[in-house]
């Protein structure tokens with residue numbers, strides 16, 4: 651735990667990952683600057699009210715990235731992706747260009763440490779999913795640059811388990827089979843990991859770290875949800891008919907079966923380096939409790955991306 655007045659520019663600070671990183675960096679005493687598209691939104695206003703410096707900018711505008719990085723010690727880089735659904739309007743080409751532009755701007759702006767958030771499905775072999783292969787390409791580009799960098803590869807977020815079909819009706823539905831383990835991380839832990847990385851830059855220089863807090867089978871998710879809800883919650887994999895008719899969901903399920911998306915993080919080693927990573931049970935107590943309760947009431951849809 652150290653106190654510093656050095657500035658970290660956080661991208662996506664109004665979102666899940668950037669929001670987590672912003673909170674964790676602030677808690678460790680860093681000065682956080684958030685790049686926002688629209689300072690007038692409620693989420694941007696909440697950042698402003700909590701003492702975060704806001705700068706207007708857009709991933710699609712490299713000049714705004716360079717301006718936002720002026721005087722910054724570090725940058726946390728995350729991009730939206732096509733995996734978040736067509737409504738989001740981001741193509742794989744957008745994501746790749748934006749991720750590379752952030753890294754280029756960091757190199758040109760004298761930034762001393764770039765932390766890039768990728769995915770645990772990234773790697774040298776193509777996955778066949780655009781929003782995973784995009785991140786592999788951004789990772790490779792970052793490694794060619796003369797800037798100190800660290801890549802984190804988060805597993806699926808625990809938050810992703812909530813909008814599945816039928817939680818309000820007593821059943822959680824996701825990609826793994828009932829007896830198949832899959833790794834997950836709490837969104838809140840991404841920030842804690844990133845804060846630790848910025849605090850020990852040389853320890854994490856040039857490293858690529860797959861991060862997760864727990865590995866649970868579908869059946870174990872049902873059991874944990876049952877305990878947290880105080881009533882029976884079953885577990886089922888998405889129906890085969892859906893996985894066959896929806897190519898996107900079907901390919902994700904295949905990648906879980908092949909192991910690539912199930913996660914390979916060494917949880918014991920991670921706990922040594924990043925103490926306090928949350929298990930699913932712990933996340934359901936806090937910080938996931940409110941979202942879990944809301945999902946139990948509201949039911950869900952297939953907004954899984």
Ligand SMILES: NC(=O)c1ccc[n+]([C@@H]2O[C@H](COP(=O)([O-])OP(=O)(O)OC[C@H]3O[C@@H](n4cnc5c(N)ncnc54)[C@H](OP(=O)(O)O)[C@@H]3O)[C@@H](O)[C@H]2O)c1
Pocket residue numbers: 661662663664665666667668685686687688691693707708709710728729730731733734768769770781804805806807810955
């Ligand atoms: N969900 C998972 O399990 C998981 C796991 C590993 C990796 N990922 C990856 O995580 C990424 C998404 O991260 P997230 O969940 O933190 O996203 P999120 O909650 O949807 O937030 C997206 C953030 O990006 C900002 N943004 C969007 N377009 C922008 C633009 N053109 N210029 C500047 N900022 C822009 C948004 O700001 P506004 O307030 O302006 O909208 C928001 O702050 C995706 O690449 C996804 O593939 C997800």
